[in-house]
Amino acid sequence: MKKFSYLIVFATLLVASCAKDAPEAPEQPKVYPYASVMSGNENLPCGGVISTQFADSPYGSDISKLVDNDVTTAFVTEHNDFYVLWSGKKAFSLKSYALVSATGEGTVPSSWVLSGSNDNKSWIRLDAKKGETFSGEHVKKEYKIRGASSYKYYRFAFTATDKTSAIAELYLVDGTATDINDLMPFSNGDTHSTWTPMGQFCENRHKTTDSDLEWLANPENEPTIAIEAEHLDWHDCDVVLYPYGTPVPADVNQHAIGDCCALAVFASMAYLYPSFIKDIITDNGNHTYTVKMYDPQGEPVNVTLSSKFLCNGELNCDGVTGKHGVVCWSSILEKAVMKWNSVYHCNNLLDGIATEHTSPLFTGNGDSFAFSSGVLDYEQMERAVTVLLNQGYLVIGGFKDDGELIGDGPYKTVNGHAFTFLLDESTNALYGMRNPWGYANGGDPSDPKDGVAAIVNDGRTQPQIDIRVCHPGAALAYKQPLLLPYTPPQW
Numbered sequence: 508m509k510k511f512s513y514l515i516v517f518a519t520l521l522v523a524s525c526a527k528d529a530p531e532a533p534e535q536p537k538v539y540p541y542a543s544v545m546s547g548n549e550n551l552p553c554g555g556v557i558s559t560q561f562a563d564s565p566y567g568s569d570i571s572k573l574v575d576n577d578v579t580t581a582f583v584t585e586h587n588d589f590y591v592l593w594s595g596k597k598a599f600s601l602k603s604y605a606l607v608s609a610t611g612e613g614t615v616p617s618s619w620v621l622s623g624s625n626d627n628k629s630w631i632r633l634d635a636k637k638g639e640t641f642s643g644e645h646v647k648k649e650y651k652i653r654g655a656s657s658y659k660y661y662r663f664a665f666t667a668t669d670k671t672s673a674i675a676e677l678y679l680v681d682g683t684a685t686d687i688n689d690l691m692p693f694s695n696g697d698t699h700s701t702w703t704p705m706g707q708f709c710e711n712r713h714k715t716t717d718s719d720l721e722w723l724a725n726p727e728n729e730p731t732i733a734i735e736a737e738h739l740d741w742h743d744c745d746v747v748l749y750p751y752g753t754p755v756p757a758d759v760n761q762h763a764i765g766d767c768c769a770l771a772v773f774a775s776m777a778y779l780y781p782s783f784i785k786d787i788i789t790d791n792g793n794h795t796y797t798v799k800m801y802d803p804q805g806e807p808v809n810v811t812l813s814s815k816f817l818c819n820g821e822l823n824c825d826g827v828t829g830k831h832g833v834v835c836w837s838s839i840l841e842k843a844v845m846k847w848n849s850v851y852h853c854n855n856l857l858d859g860i861a862t863e864h865t866s867p868l869f870t871g872n873g874d875s876f877a878f879s880s881g882v883l884d885y886e887q888m889e890r891a892v893t894v895l896l897n898q899g900y901l902v903i904g905g906f907k908d909d910g911e912l913i914g915d916g917p918y919k920t921v922n923g924h925a926f927t928f929l930l931d932e933s934t935n936a937l938y939g940m941r942n943p944w945g946y947a948n949g950g951d952p953s954d955p956k957d958g959v960a961a962i963v964n965d966g967r968t969q970p971q972i973d974i975r976v977c978h979p980g981a982a983l984a985y986k987q988p989l990l991l992p993y994t995p996p997q998w
Contacts, residue, residue, distance in 0.1 A: 536566060538562055538563075538564050538565075538566055538569045539562060539569065539570075540558055540559050540560065540561060540562040540564075540569075540570060541556055541557065541558035541559070541570060542556070542557050542558075542569065542570050542571035542574075543555075543556055544556065544557055544574060546596070548574060548576070549576040550573075550574040550575075550576055550676060550677060550678045550679070551574055551593070551595070551678075551679050552595075552599050552679060552680070552681035553595050553596050553597045553599065553681075554595075554596045555593060555594050555595040555596050556593075556594045557570055557571070557573060557574055557591070557592070557593055557594075558570060558591070558592045558594070559582070559584065559589060559590065559591050559592070560586070560589040560590045560591075561584055561585075561586055561589055563584060563585050563586070564582065564583050564584055565583055567580070568580070568581055568582060568583035568673075569582065570582050570591070572675075573591065573674055573675075573676065573677045574676070574677055575676075576676065577675075577676075578607055578609075578610075578645045578675045578676055579610060579675075580675065581609035581610065581613075581673045581674060581675045582673065582674050582675075583609070583613055583671060583672070583673045584671075584672050584673075585670065585671055585672075586667075586672065587666065587667045587668070587669075587670065587672070588664075588665070588666050588667070589665055589672065590662055590663060590664050590665065591662070591663045591665065591677065592660065592661075592662045592663075593660065593661045593662075593679060594627070594659065594660055595659050595660070595661075596659075597659065598625060598657040598658055598659045599657055599658075599681045599682075599683045600656060600657045600658075600681070600682045600683040600684070601623065601633065601652045601658070601661060601679060601680070601681070601682060602651065602652060602680045602681065602682020603649050603650060603651045603652060603680045603682070604621070604634075604649070604650055604652070604661075604677070604678060604679050604680065605647055605648060605649040605650070605676070605677070605678040605680075606641075606647070606648055606674055606676070606677060606678075607645060607646065607647045607648075607674070607675040607676035607677075607678075608641035608643065608644055608645060608646045608673075608674075608675060609644065609645075609673035609674060609675040610644045610645070610675070611644070613669060613670075613671030613672050613673030614641070614667065614668075614669045614671070614672065614673060615639070615641050615672070615673070615674050616665035616666055616667035616668075616672050616674075617637070617638055617639050617640065617666070617667065617668055618635075618636060618637045618638065618639065618665070618666040618667075619635070619636055619639075619663050619664060619665045619666065620632060620634075620635045620663070620664045621633045621634040621635070621652075621661065621662070621663055622661070622662050622664070623656070623658030623660065623661055623662075624658055624659070624660040624662070625657075625658055625659050625660065626660075627659075627660050630662065631656070631658075631989060633652055633661075634650060634652055636650065645675065647676070649678075651936075651937055652682070656897075656988075656989050657683060661679060663677075682893075684890050684893070684894050685894070686894065687890065687891050687894050687895070690878075690883065690887055690890075690891055691876075693878060693882045693883060694876045694877060694878055695876070695877055695878075695879060696875070696876055696877035696975070697874075697875075697876050698863050698873055698874060698875045698876070699873075699874045700873060703803060703804055703805055703873070704805040704867075704871060704872055704873060704980075705801060705803055705804070705805050705867045705871070705872075705873040706863060706867055706872075706873020706874065706875065707873070708853055708861075708863065708864050708873065709803035709804075709805075709853060709867065709873060712803035712804075712851055712852075712853060713803065713850070713851050713852065714802075714803075714804060715802045715804070715806065715808060715850075719808075719850050720808065720809075722850065723808055723809065723810045723811070723846065723847075723850060724797075724809055724810075724811050725811065726795040726811045726812055726813040727813065728846070729741050729813065729815060729846075730842060730845035730846040730848075730849045731849040732845045732846075732848045732849050732854070732855060732856070732857055733855060733856050733857070734764055734817070734845075734856070734857050734858060735764075735765060735856070735858045736763040736764055736817075736825065736858075738819060738820065739763065739764075739817040739818060739819060739825050739826075740817070740818060741815040741816065741817060741818075742815060742816065742818040742822055743794075743813075743814055743815055744814055744815070744816045744818070744824055744834040744838075745814075745834065746794075746796070746814055746834045746835065746838070746839070747829070747833050747834070747835055748788065748790060748835055748836050748839075749785070749835065749836060750829045750830070750833050750835055751996045753781045753785070754776070754777040754781040754784040754785065754836055754837075755777050755778075755781070755995075755996055756774035756775075756777050756778050756927060756929070756941055756957065756993060756995075757829070757830055757945065757957050757995055757996055757998070758777060758828075758829040758830075758833075758835050758836060758837045759771075759773050759774040759777065759827060759829075759837045759927075759943050759945070760827060760828055760829065760830060760837075760943070760944065760945035761827055761943040761944050761945070762824070762825045762826060762827065762828065763819070763825035763826075764817070764825070764826055764827070764841075764857060764858060765857075765858035765859060766827075766841065766844075766857050766858055766859070766860050767924050767925040767943050768859075768860055768861055768862040768864075768865060768903065768925040769841065769844055769857075769860050769862075769865040770827050770837070770841070770925070770943035771862065771903045771925040771926055771927045771941075771943050772862055772865045772866045772901060772903060772927075772977070773827070773837050773840055773841070774927040774941055774943060775901040775902065775903060775927045775928070775929075776866075776869070776901065776982065777837075778927065778929050778993055779896070779899060779901065779979070779982070779986075779987070779990070780899075780979065780982040780985045780986070780987075782985045783981070783982040783984075783985040784836055784840075786799075786985070787799040787800075787869060788836055788839060788840075791811070794813065794814040795811055795812060795813055795814065796811070796812050796814075796839050797809050797810065797811045797812075798810045798811075798812065798839065798840065798843040798869075799869075800843060800847055800868050800869060801867065801868060801869070801870075801871040802851065803851055803853065805871055807871075808847075810843045810846050810847055812839060812842050812843060812846065814834075816834055816838055816842060824838065826838055826841050826842070827841045827943075830945065830998045831998070840869070841857075843868075844857065844860070844865060844868060845857055847868055862875070862901075862903045862925060862975045862977060863875040863975060863977055866901055866977040866978075866979075866980075867977075867980070869981075869982075870977075870978070870979055870980030870981050870982050871980045871981045872977075872978040872979070872980025872981070873978075874977075874978040875975060875976055875977040875978065876975075876976055877973065877974060877975045877976065878891065878973060878974050878976075879973050880906075880907045880970060880971055880972055880973040881907075881970045881971075883969075884969065885964045885969045888969060888972065888974075889937050889938065891974070892928050892937070892938045892974070893930065893937055893938060895976055896928065896929065896930060896938075896990060897990050899979045899982070899983050899986045900976050900977065900978065900979060901976070901977040901978075901979060902927075902928040902974055902975075902976055902977075903925050903926065903927060903928065903974065903975050903977070904925070904926055904928060904940065904972055904973055904974035904975065905921075905922065905923070905924055905925055905926055905972070905973055906920035906921060906922050906924070906926075906968075906971045906972060906973075907922060907970075907971040907972075907973070908920055908922055908971055909921060909922040909923075910948070911967060911968070911971065912949075912967070913960045913961075913962070913963075913965070913968050914936075914961065914962075914963040914965045914968065915965075916949060917949040917950065918947040918948060918949045918950060918960040919947075919948045919949040920948065920968070920971060921942065921948045924942070925943065926940035926941055926942055926943070926960075927940070927941040927943070928940055928941075928974065929941060929959070929992070929993040930990060930991070930992040930993065931959055931961045931962075931992055931993065932992035932993075932994070936961040936962050936963045938961075938962055939959040939960060939961045939962060939993070940959070940960050940962060940972075941957065941958050941959045941960075941993070942958035942959075942960070943958070944958055945957060945958050946958045947959070947960050955995065956995060957993075957995035959993065959995070
C-alpha cells in the first residue's frame with residue numbers, strides 16, 4: 508500500500524513536471540518605432556535613422572519596411588494622425604519625394620505636411636497636401652519641392668481618414684546642386700567689363716557732374732527720354748507705394764510702354780529682394796520720391812521724382828502700375844530709369860530697353876550672361892533656373908515662337924517679350940515664367956495666377972526658352988534665407 512502511494516505521488520510529480528516544462532508559444536519579436544538605414548539605400552540619399560511616432564505596427568510591418576525598396580511590404584500603423592521622421596547623417600536639398608500605396612493592409616493617408624530642420628527643433632514647412640488619393644495598389648506618386656535649402660531632418664505629419672494607415676514605400680530624392688559650372692560652356696553674351704562694374708553697355712559713358720546731380724535731385728525736372736506711346740503726358744497721380752504691404756511681382760503690370768525687359772527685372776527684384784526695393788525708395792513725405800541708383804561708373808546717385816506719371820487722355824496711368832492701375836513702387840522705378848537715361852543716354856528710348864541695361868542702375872553690378880534657346884534640355888534648364896534663383900540671381904527670359912501652347916494650356920508663348928522666372932508651386936513644374944502684363948497669353952486680366960505659366964516637360968516649350976542672368980549686386984545683402992514658390996496675392 509505504501510509502495511503504491513509512492514507510485515501515485517511519483518506519477519503525479521512526473522505529470523506536473525511535464526506540464527511545467529512543455530514549450531510555450533513563442534513571443535513575437537518586439538517592434539521598434541525606428542530603424543537604422545545604411546548608406547546606399549535606394550530610397551534615401553544617405554544613411555541615417557527612419558522613425559515614427561508609435562510602436563504599434565504589426566510584426567513584419569514596422570517602419571523599416573517604408574524604405575526597403577520592396578512594394579510588397581509596407582509600414583502599417585493603427586493611427587489616423589502620426590509622423591514619420593527621417594534623421595540623415597548629412598544635410599541635403601530635397602528635390603522631390605514619392606509615396607507608394609500598399610497591398611491591402613490599409614490606405615495611404617490623404618493629407619500631410621512636410622517640414623525640414625537642421626536641429627530637430629526649428630522646422631520649416633516645405634510642402635503640404637490635402638485630399639490625395641491613390642488609385643490602387645503599388646501606385647507611386649511623386650511630388651516636387653521648390654526650395655533648395657539643405658536639411659538633415661525631414662518630417663511628414665500624416666493625417667488619415669481610415670483607421671489603418673499603410674504606406675509601401677517612401678522615397679526622398681536629393682536635389683542638392685550648388686553650381687552650374689558644367690553648363691557654363693553653353694552660355695554666351697557675357698557683359699562683364701574691366702572698365703566699370705556696370706557692365707559693357709556703360710563703358711565710355713558720360714561722367715556725372717555737379718550739375719547732373721542737381722538736375723537728378725530736383726523733382727521738378729521730368730524725364731526727357733523718348734517713348735513710342737506719344738499720346739501719353741505727365742499728370743499728377745495718387746501713389747500707394749506698397750499696395751500689399753511689401754513689394755510683390757503682382758505690382759508689375761505693363762500697359763502702353765514696351766519696356767517688358769525692365770518690368771521683368773522689377774518683378775524679379777520684388778520676388779527675390781522685396782526689402783531691397785524698400786531700401787532704395789524713400790518717400791519724402793511731400794509727394795516726391797528719391798531712388799538710390801548708380802551712374803555709368805558705378806558711383807551712387809540719387810534720383811528724385813515728382814508724383815507725375817505718364818497718363819493717357821482719360822488720365823489713367825499707362826506706364827507700369829500695380830493691379831487695377833494703382834501707381835506704386837514699380838511706377839517709380841520705371842520713371843527713375845527714364846530720368847537716369849535723360850542724363851546718361853545709355854538708352855534714348857525706353858521701349859525695348861534690355862534686361863542687362865536695367866538691373867545695374869539699381870544693383871550697381873552689370874555682370875550678366877545668357878543661354879540661348881535650344882542649348883539646354885529640360886533637366887539642365889530646370890537645374891540652372893532653380894540654382895540661380897536660390898543663389899539670388901535675377902533670371903529673365905523669353906520664347907522664340909509666338910502662340911505655342913505651354914503644357915496642356917490654356918497659356919501660350921509670346922515671342923519678343925520678357926518674362927520673370929520664379930519658383931512655382933501650382934504643378935509639378937519646378938519653375939514658372941511670369942508675364943509682366945500680369946496675366947498670361949491665353950488668359951485674361953483676372954487670371955489668379957498673375958500671369959505665371961508653369962513650365963513643364965511637354966517636349967515643346969523648353970527648346971523655345973532663352974534666359975538672361977543678371978548679378979544681384981547690392982541687392983544680394985538682402986537675400987532671403989529661404990526662397991519660396993511665388994503665391995500671387997488676393998486682389
